[in-house]
Amino acid sequence: MPAGNVILVGFMGAGKSVCGRLLARRLGRCFVETDDMIVARDGRPIAEIFRQDGEDTFRRLEAEAVEALRLKSGGVIATGGGLPCREGRMDALRELGTVVWLRGDLADLLARASRTGARPMLIVRTPDEVEALYRAREPYYARAHLTVDTAGLGIDQVVARVLGRLRDSHAARV
Ligand code: S3P
Secondary structure: OOOOEEEEEOOOOOOHHHHHHHHHHHHOOOEEEHHHHHHHHHOOOHHHHHHHHOHHHHHHHHHHHHHHHOOOOOOEEEOOOOOOOOOOHHHHHHHHEEEEEEEOOHHHHHHHHHHOOOOHHHHOOOHHHHHHHHHHHHHHHOOOOEEEEOOOOOHHHHHHHHHHHHHHHHHHHO
């Protein structure tokens, strides 16, 4: 039985942080980001963890964050873009609550990602490699309970759509 969290997944630039924060406010819930949990625990910014210790170390820290979230209920959780994309990860996330994929158009996602902070997974890749990464990740995201298309929507519209889908899905379960 899900622990009542709402978990946002999606590629970099999907708006998980900003949408998650607003969603939490609208629902009167706590908001937590897996990237923030990792930074708080490790003491280094994400980019530095990647630079000094490599991606594998970061993915291990993500696994620890998911483990720690098993104690949490009733929150809104924004995950890093690569967090769901490991064997067994979507199963673990689905056990934490309702998983929502914020699906967007790749060009829009990348435009937003490049405006909002350094992303180690993007700086070392050509556009073709980024697209391949996105395509490889889609099947993981697609295992979310709910998929919300965000193309062409402003953040308030995305939040409204997520809230509507959550209400519909809870109503369907009653
Ligand atoms: C990553 C996405 C980032 C962050 C890290 C790795 C990825 O989070 O976790 O840089 O592999 O896609 P955002 O999705 O919030 O950018």
